[in-house]
Amino acid sequence: MLSTSTRDPQAVKGVTFGLTAYIMWGCFPLFFALFDGIPAFEILIHRILWSCLFLVGLITFLKRWAPVTQALSQPKRLGRVLICALLIAFNWGLYIYAVESKQVLQASLGYFLTPLVNVALGMLVLREVMARLQLVALGLASLAIAIQFAMLGELPWISLMLALSFGSYGLFRKQVPLDGLSGLFVETLLLFPLALIAISWLSWQGDSHFLYDMPMSGLLIISGVLTALPLMAFAGAARRLRLSTLGFLMYINPSIQFLIALTIFGEPLGMIQLATFIMIWLGLALYSWSSWQSRPRQAVVS
Incomplete structure (x- = not known):
């Protein structure tokens, strides 16, 4: 007689962390929509500056300087x-x-596309052998983009650039021996001097919004904190969950963004766009099924 496996408390924690991370990322449009009148470039500068400073305090509190100093000692x-x-x-x-x-x-389409871009990069750059269903999923996504271009006369360039940049980030990030928290800190630390130069130039030109509007200044500072928090939750999930489980949770982020765009921001969704979304969702379903089928099987206890 087969005994039922007991619920793994670490897996439950992992799912909780994963849900926290992806729900926070999914709700980011609501936060960044608050920056009315502040250019994206200036928000990006502050996001780098304040996330770096926040991570200094966080890494100090967690006593996690060892991997950071090791990385910085090997320029x-x-x-x-x-x-x-x-x-x-x-x-x-x-x-x-x-x-x-x-x-x-x-933006939501870009993050829906990211897993399929990862498949393409793995095949083209790492020479990985793709399963047949994964190739079919990639073909469906490519066909959906081609339909948008043919029927609407323009490429969804924001979606493509978001997917390509995040997919490429993941490709290079795999080759960096740093955990999520330490890696993000070193990345923002390398960008910190450029961000300081940029904010100094904006202030000198009189174009900086920081300290001129206190509520907006507070939001700019919070943007750095909100950069690190979901990443910490994601790291907690990644340590406790299988990659296939984490992959399923990943769809929560663009799904929330999709719903926010339709219900709160009132963005129009034409029939052609809806059809291409459905094609990509079908591709993701095939990709997820293929990943689930190829997952390592757990031994059954009798």
Whole structure:
């Protein structure tokens, strides 16, 4: 007789952390929509500055300086970290622009596309062998983008650039031996001097909004804190959950963004866009099924 396995408390914690991370990321459009009149470039600068300063305090509190100092003591190995930093900064900035320009649907499409972009990068760059269903999923996504281009006369460039930048970030990030928290700190630390120069230039030009509007200044500072919190939750989930489980939770983020774009921001969704979304969702279903089928099987206790 087969005994039922007891619920793993670590897995329950992992799901809780994962839900926290992806729900926070999914609700980011509501937060960045508050920055009315502040350019995406300036918000990005403050996001880098304040997330770096917040992480200094957090890493000190958690006593996690060892991996950071080890990474910084090997400057020749910081090249990939710098590439990661530039890619994630580009991704952050473009995402903020998408929210400010009321193109959250495109942003959600970009994050729906990201797993399929990861498949393509794995095949093209790492020469990984893809399962047949994964190739079919990639083909459906490519066909959906081609239909948008043919029928609407324009590429969903925000979606494509968000997916490509985040997918490429993941590709390089795998080659960096740093945990999520330490890695984010080193990335923002490398960008910190550029952000300081940029904010100094904005202040000198008289274009800085910081300290001129106290509520907005507070939101700019909070943007740095909100950058780190979901990443910490994600790291907690990644340590406790299988990659396939984490992959399923990942769809919560763009799904929330999709609903926010339709119900709160009132963005229009034409029939062609809806059809391409359905094609990509079908591709993701095939991709998820393929990943689930290839997951390591747990031994059954008799």
